[in-house]
Each structure stands twice: as C-alpha cells, then as structure tokens.
Amino acid sequence: MGNKLKADSITTFLGTETTIEGVIEFKGTIRLDGRVKGKIRSECGTVIIGEKAVIDADIDVDVAIIMGQVNGVIDAKDRIELYPPGSVVGDIQAPLISIDAGVKFNGNCAMKARPKANTGKIPILEPVEMKDSKIKNFPKNL
DSSP states (O other): OOSOOOTTSOOEEEOTTOEEEEEEEOSSEEEEOSEEEEEEEOSSOEEEEOTTOEEEEEEEEEEEEESSEEESOEEEEEEEEEOTTOEEESOEEOSEEEEOTTOEEESOEEOOOOOOOOOSSSOOOOOOOOOSOSSTTOOTTO
8 A cells, every 4th residue: 555656646757957868768657847859658658748848759658648849749559638738740649639729739630549469369360262151142252
C-alpha cells in the first residue's frame, strides 16, 4: 500500500526551465513543461504536455494529453486529447482523438488503431479452395 502509485499519478515531471535534446523513454505518466527536441516514447505510458511546453519531437505513447506546443507526429495506442491553448503542427493518429475548441491544429488526423504485431500465437491461414462442397450455391473459390 505505501509505495503503490495510482495509474493516473505523475511519475516524472520536467519543469519550465528544463531543456532536453534526445530520446525520452518512460513508464507511467510524465508531464513536460519545458523544451524537448528529439523523440518521446513509451510502450504503455501517458505524456502530458503542459501549457508552456515547446516540443519539437515525434511522440509514440499510449495516451497523449496536449496543452502546449507540439511540432511533430503524435501516434497514440489509446487516445490523444488536445486542449487550449495547445498547438499541434504534424500528423496525429489514435483510435480516439479529442480536439477542444481553441486548439490550433495543422496536419492530418487518422482515427485508427495501430496494427497489432503477429506474435506467432495465432497462425495466419492461407485461403483454402473448396472442392466438391455439399452445400448448394456455396462459392467454391473461398
């Protein structure tokens, strides 16, 4: 009970006086209020871009919550939320996208899930030709 964090609690915070150039990889939830240039990615994390943040990076996360300025591609497995005074210049993709009034967005928007990787557990089957089917009017070339 003592050290357990809530799923929505911020695990990492980078303040307004912070400047980072490179790749940020994280777990949990990170809030960025400074400047970042490079890439931001997480397998199952949430990134919160604060109102004063300036991000020149591609973002690849589970959830992206944007209130600041982002120049780059945002790809989220779960959802993207854009709030004013946020500004995004770049393409965004997620199964669920929310853009509030007052947000500046210039790019392409795709609401689709990322394709799941084939883990080898479920085989991909080749089409089977049906011969001598006893069902009438059943297509034989399926």
